[in-house]
Amino acid sequence: MAIQDVPGKGRVSIALLNIPRGKRIFSESPIIVVREDDSNIEECVVQQVEALSENQRRAFLQLRNTRPWTNDKQRYLGIFQTTALSMASGTDATCGAGVFIKASHINHSCVPNAYRTWNTDIERHTVHALGNIDEGEEITISYLTDSHTRRGRETRQEVLKASYGITCSCRLCSLPPQESKECDAKLKELAKLYRAKGNQEYRTLVLSPLEQLRRAERMTDLHKELGLCQDAWSLPYSDAAEILICNGDLARAGAFADMAISVWRIYCGNDCTQIKAFRTFLQLLQQGHDSQRVSKKWSTAVNECPRGLGPKKWEDWLWRREDPYRQGQLVDLRTRASFPDFASLPGPISSDGFLGDSDILAEERGRHWCFLAEIKDMSFLTFSSPNKHLQMHVEDVDKQKIPLIFYTEFGGEEVDGPNLEVGHTVAVLNVQRHKFGDGALGVHLEDPRKLKIFPVSLQNLLALNDRVQHFSTASTGPKTCHACAVGRKEKNHKADCKLLRDPDLRALFVIEWEDSARPLRFPLEVEKES
Incomplete structure (x- = not known):
């Protein structure tokens, strides 16, 4: 030089x-x-x-x-x-x-x-x-x-x-007005994501890991789109590694750690402080230094990285992306983006109240979602007022048990009587996590039209879903059942057909969950094309 x-x-x-x-x-x-x-x-x-x-x-x-x-x-x-x-x-x-x-x-x-x-x-x-x-x-x-x-x-x-005392005329500062406006919008989104990272509590890495991982992925995408060359470019990678370690996924965490270190090596050299500090941090977490706050939700070993994947499939595996939608396939109830576990729901962690109106929140997130959980017990609570509130303890797909309390006009008495039984499955639309006065996290339900109870256990509902997925992608086999319009006529289909005749259950498989323009309520309305 x-x-x-x-x-x-x-x-x-x-x-x-x-x-x-x-x-x-x-x-x-x-x-x-x-x-x-x-x-x-x-x-x-x-x-x-x-x-x-x-x-x-x-x-x-x-x-x-x-x-x-x-x-x-x-x-x-x-x-x-x-x-x-x-x-x-x-x-x-x-x-x-x-x-x-x-x-x-x-x-x-x-x-x-x-x-x-x-x-x-x-x-x-x-x-x-x-x-x-x-x-x-x-x-x-x-x-x-x-x-x-x-x-x-x-x-x-x-x-x-x-x-x-300078005026910059670099590529970023010399964009045409419209492109500059679009660039500024992306920078604003990136800054918001960094602020969210700075404000999060450590426990959110365990309570909502998929949401936090999506934030890190979006930060990475924005850095690439904008072409920013800053040391912070490595932060989404190191952040992803921390999220994954806190949830026991050492295979992906190790891959992200290598990626973060490779970025620092380019920016700062092998002898930089960042690499040494990050390696020490990784060793402490991998050794269970903070074992009281580490979940085993995504447990994998360091050596469990898949081999022979192409670039696209590797990225999908790395970021824990859902399997891509295939033409003609019905919605999969195991898809966490549309049917999240309780930990992946939006909502406050350390303060009371909601993030805001759930319909507005769905529009901001660009999609609807539905929380599925099995009723484990029920009782009526009486607070300071004489009104009673129905309380359920429900268990989600990850076996996490949480309270669901009705703050509806009639305190839960308007819920469908015949299906209100232990062992049945509740479906709640666009629900948020709520922190109650005693510090417990659960579901605070105000609109009864957002809840539906299906007379089947969660395990059996997901098993039914697996059969429906197989039917929707199989090119040969029995003909589609005209009674339920989702399953196929074959042995043992009679029990499935009885459940699938419920239009709300069928709707879960065909609703466009990414269409957040209109609010969702039960009974669900499905476009005729579906």
Whole structure:
């Protein structure tokens, strides 16, 4: 790399040869350092500048200065404030900032081709190539923090102008108006996902792991679509690894851990603090260091990764995606996106109340869902008012037992009498988790039209579902039963047919769960095409 004068751009850093992705372009010690506990920054900077060699001082004075000055002290401080780079590592934010002759000359881009970071172990600033850099190409880094990078174009430009006196014209900042608007919308979504990650409690990794994994997957997709080159690009991978470890899935966690480490290796080098810290963290979790908070819901061993999968099937396995829908196949009641377990339902974890109206929530999530659980016991509760409230204890597909309490107009007395029995299955539309006054998590039901009871155990309902799935995809075999229109005429179909004649049960197999534009209530209305 060499620093050269380029017409219209000033002093820029140019690659003198082809630089491969992940190559450490250089490492550098600071010539000026200000620690966070230094009380008088100006005096600290001036003393260090005056102690520089003649060549170092000349190089320092050639750095950009966007601050007004009338004397040497103000000039030195202005250069420091304009060009100083953070000396904080991924785990230590107390190191302060420093001025680097090479690194401080590299220009900014919101989508840079190089990444700079402070390596605490070697006490040097490192710059690595994020992609293949051609000979003669300008080397760029980002001056923005990760949080500022995830802001819209207007905000990024304001920050860069105020802090560095520059106007960015990178690819991201030079998009046509409509594309820029679409890009800003994606950045806003990405920032929201990062805030959600920062606000979550540790236990949400166990209580709603699939929802958290989908958040990490969406973050990864947005990073790829936007082409952002930030250290945070590795966070969805490390986040996914943590979610999976907390639920016992060591096979996928190990794969994501390798992916996170490979990203850090490209950005920061094999000797970076992030890799060492993450490896230590993984070892502690894999050894059951926090065993009281680790679920075995998705239990797999480290060596259980499948072999011989193509790229698409590998990604599907890695992210625990549902099997893709096949033309002509009916909806599968085992699909967790449409029929989630209790832990995967949306809802509060540490505070009372709802996330909001469930119909609006369904529209925001882009789909409806239905919670299936088997009634284990029932009783009527009396609170401060004379009204009674029906309480069921129900067990979901993962054998988690939770309370379902009716806060309907008649306290549950309006529920279908003949089917209201222990051992039968409840189906509740667009339900949310609720935290009751005693701290217990369960279901708070206000609209009785969102609940239906089917006279069959959950186990037998899912077994019926498996037979229906087989019928819907089999190309040969008995003809479709005209009575239930879902099963096929074969031995032992009579019992299935009796259940499937219920239009609401049939509707579960044909409803378009991704169509969140209209609210769902029992009895379910199905389009004629279905």
